Amino acid sequence: MDFELSILGSSSAVPTSFRNTTAQVLNAFGRFFLIDCGEGTQLQMRKYRIPYARINHIFISHLHGDHFFGLIGFISSLALQGRTTTLHIYAHKKLEDILNFQFEALNTKLPFDIVYHYLDSSKIEVIYEDKHICVTSFSLKHRDIPTSGFLFKEKEKPLNIIKELVDEYEIPIAQRVLIKQGADFTTKEGEIIPNRELTTKPKPPRSYAFCSDTAYTEKFLDVIKNVDLLYHEATHCNDNKDRAKQTYHSTAEQAATIAKKANVKKLIMGHFSTRYKNTNTHEKEAQAIFAESYAVKDGDTFKL
C-alpha cells in the first residue's frame, strides 16, 4: 500500500523560477492529503500529476500567505469541475473567515460542503483518524502566529497469519480474526498452538512528520520520535543564524539537530530563503549533524 510524499513547493515566502511556495501531498493508501497550499499549488498538482479531485482533507499549518494563498483558487477549480464530495479543512479559525468573506463577496455557491476543523495549536491532538491512519497536530514556534505541525502515522496492522498452518489446522474464519489479534489456537484434539507459531509480524507502521514554519524548539520532540520521514523547514544556513532566530525560522543545522534528537530515519528540508542560489550548504551543514539529511526540490517524491 502506498505511502508516498510529493513536494509541490519548497521556497519560503516568495516563489522563484524553480521553487513554488509550500505545498505537499501525502498519498497514504490512496487517501490524498494536501499539506499547505501556497499560490499556484493547483498548477503544481497538474504538473506532477496529482489526482487532485481525490483530495478530501487539507491541512494548513498557519496563516501566512505562502502557505495558503493557493487555496481559494484550488477550491474554486474543484467547484468549477463539479465536485460534490465534502472537503475537510484543518486550519486555524481565521481561514474559514477569509475564505467565506471571498465566497460571499463573489457570490460563489460551492456545489460541495466544506467542513472546517479548527486547530488548537496549544495542544497535541488527534485531528483525523480512520482504520489505516491517524493524523496528530502539534504546536510549532513561529512568532505569535498559531502554527501547527502534523504527524501522519499508519496504524498498527494485525499479525500476518501463516497460510499453510490455516490449512493444516483447518482454522475457522472466526478464529483467524482472533489469531491476527494475538490469540493462541486450540486444535480439535485440544492441543494449544501458541500465537507466535501461527503468525509473522506485520511491517512496522510508517510515519511522516511535517514541521513548517518554526524556530528551533524541542517541544514536539516526543511527538515526532522515531518517525520514518521528517520534513523540517530549513530557511537559512548558519550564515544567517541570527536572522533565522529573529524571524522564527530554522537553520539546516537546527533541523538536523531535531532529526537527530528525535531519532528519525530520514530528514528532508525545505522552505529555503530565496537568498540561497542552491542548497549545497544546507545539506552540508545538516549532514555534519545528521547524515540522512536532504534538501528537497519541487517535484521530489519520497516513498516509505
Add this chain to the structure above:
Amino acid sequence: MDFELSILGSSSAVPTSFRNTTAQVLNAFGRFFLIDCGEGTQLQMRKYRIPYARINHIFISHLHGDHFFGLIGFISSLALQGRTTTLHIYAHKKLEDILNFQFEALNTKLPFDIVYHYLDSSKIEVIYEDKHICVTSFSLKHRDIPTSGFLFKEKEKPLNIIKELVDEYEIPIAQRVLIKQGADFTTKEGEIIPNRELTTKPKPPRSYAFCSDTAYTEKFLDVIKNVDLLYHEATHCNDNKDRAKQTYHSTAEQAATIAKKANVKKLIMGHFSTRYKNTNTHEKEAQAIFAESYAVKDGDTFKL
C-alpha cells in the same frame, strides 16, 4: 519607444498545464501596466522576465477568481521585497474589501500605499492619463458582474521638425516648439515658411484594447474603433455557441465580428475553455470573418 504586450495567461476559469488564467502586461514606454492577475501571475512574470517591481498600475476587469486570485500573492511578494512606491489599482470596489479583509486578518502591514480607483462599469471614462498615454475603461457584458474593458491609447505626438531647415533658417528654440504644434515660421527677411514645409508627420499613436470577459455586444464598438491591437475573449467555438451565450462569453466568430466592425488592425483571442485541446478551430472560424485573427498562448508578445 516600446509598446509591447505580453500574454501571461490565456485559459478561462481553470488553469491547464499549458495555460494560466488571465493576466497580461503592457509595456508602454517603460510603464508596465498589469491587466488582470489570475493565480500564479507572479510566477509567470518571473518565467517571462517581466520587471514586476516596475508595475505601478494594475487594472482588474472584474471579480471572477480567474482574473484576480493572483493579486494577494503578488502584492505580498512586493511587500516582502521592500517596495515603497505607491501602487494604483483600478478595479470594482469590492476588490478593496477582499484585499483589506485579508491584510487585516493576517495583520499585514504593507510598506507601500495602495490607491484604489473604483471602476464604474456603466460609463466610458478616462481612468489614467499621463503625457504619453491615456487609459479608458468601458463596459462589457458579463452576467450581472460589473465588468470593464480597457483601452490603452498613446497620445498624439507633436510634428517632427526637419533638422536641416532649423539650421538653414536659424529657427530659435521658442519658435521650434510652436512649429511642432503646427505654426508657420516667419524668417528675418519676413518670408513666411508654411508649417507643412518645415515638418513631417509623427508616427500615428498606437492603441491596444482589452475585452475580457464578455458576451457578444457592440456597445463598445465606438471606443475600440481602429485600434492597432484588440484582445477579445473567445472562450468557445461555434460548437458551443449556446453555451457561450448562456455563460456570457463569446465565440471566436463573435470576437472576429467585433474586430471587423471596429475596423481594428489585428485581433488576438484568449480565455479559451479547457474543453478545447488546441485553438485551430478558434483561428479558422475567426479568420473566416476577419483575416488578421490569432489565438494567443502564454508567453506570446505583441510589439506595436
